[in-house]
Amino acid sequence: MNMQALLDGTATFLDHLGLGEAPFGVHYSDTLPENAYGPKKGAPISRELEDARTLDMQEVMKTFSCVMGNVWLARKKGGAAYISSEEYGCVGGAYYCSMMKPHLRFIEHYVSTGYEGTPLHGERYMPDPDAMRTFMEEVNPREAPGKYCIFKPLSLFTDEIKPEFVIFFARPEILSGLFTQAVFTTGDVDCVVSPFGAGCTNMVSWPLYYKGKGLDKAVIGGFDPSARKFMKTDELTFTVSLDLYEKMLAALPESMFTHETDWKNVRKKVERSAKAWGETD
Numbered sequence: 001m002n003m004q005a006l007l008d009g010t011a012t013f014l015d016h017l018g019l020g021e022a023p024f025g026v027h028y029s030d031t032l033p034e035n036a037y038g039p040k041k042g043a044p045i046s047r048e049l050e051d052a053r054t055l056d057m058q059e060v061m062k063t064f065s066c067v068m069g070n071v072w073l074a075r076k077k078g079g080a081a082y083i084s085s086e087e088y089g090c091v092g093g094a095y096y097c098s099m100m101k102p103h104l105r106f107i108e109h110y111v112s113t114g115y116e117g118t119p120l121h122g123e124r125y126m127p128d129p130d131a132m133r134t135f136m137e138e139v140n141p142r143e144a145p146g147k148y149c150i151f152k153p154l155s156l157f158t159d160e161i162k163p164e165f166v167i168f169f170a171r172p173e174i175l176s177g178l179f180t181q182a183v184f185t186t187g188d189v190d191c192v193v194s195p196f197g198a199g200c201t202n203m204v205s206w207p208l209y210y211k212g213k214g215l216d217k218a219v220i221g222g223f224d225p226s227a228r229k230f231m232k233t234d235e236l237t238f239t240v241s242l243d244l245y246e247k248m249l250a251a252l253p254e255s256m257f258t259h260e261t262d263w264k265n266v267r268k269k270v271e272r273s274a275k276a277w278g279e280t281d
């Protein structure tokens with residue numbers, strides 16, 4: 001499917017859903033687009049430096065910048081967001097977006113219970129460092145095929161540069177439409193998953209994981225408490241591979257959106273909610 005057909009199909013899909021914000025796409029490139037938001041260049045990071053005890057995490061944290069925060073800026077300003085191995089902002093994000101391997105052991109403690117006897121008490125999202133290590137080794141993002149991992153509106157892609165994944169930002173009513181369309185398209189009751197991870201993990205790492213296994217899976221994310229400040233109230237992410245997304249668009253004519261179904265009642269609720277949130281023109 002060429003990009004114009006994809007954009008036309010997306011416009012139809014958004015109208016069915018009642019969603020006013022077009023989806024983003026993610027891809028890898030050696031070149032940054034204009035109006036791109038990302039981290040400042042940070043101190044060098046690697047497991048080798050960490051093992052040698054020459055990695056200064058205080059220095060690393062001086063340039064902290066969340067992937068989700070930069071995506072939020074790109075969403076608000078209509079531009080792009082990025083992360084690279086040098087402009088990483090977040091050592092977790094660098095791993096999840098394929099910018100470094102292996103991951104830093106620091107993350108195993110930071111996301112779980114911290115370091116005993118130090119001020120770092122951890123985020124307490126995982127019960128212990130071992131559980132976090134198991135997760136990190138399971139998700140295991142591939143090596144990046146480009147210098148930058150770039151997130152940008154679908155309309156900024158071309159036939160020459162297409163997205164690898166498509167990301168929707170939506171509240172539950174609209175998510176129910178995305179969820180149902182994925183199931184209708186695949187016939188697989190388990191085609192929508194929501195494994196543990198940071199905001200960027202569920203937009204990049206897990207989609208890569210399932211794609212690598214040849215599975216058509218949609219990934220819901222945004223449950224990470226640290227990412228919530230960069231998302232609207234009740235909003236989550238819904239990410240699919242380009243291949244699955246094209247199938248979802250192709251299946252629209254036979255779906256619930258174009259037949260007499262209960263979706264019409266959900267659609268009315270979406271409209272009422274949009275007015276309540278002040279999201280209508």
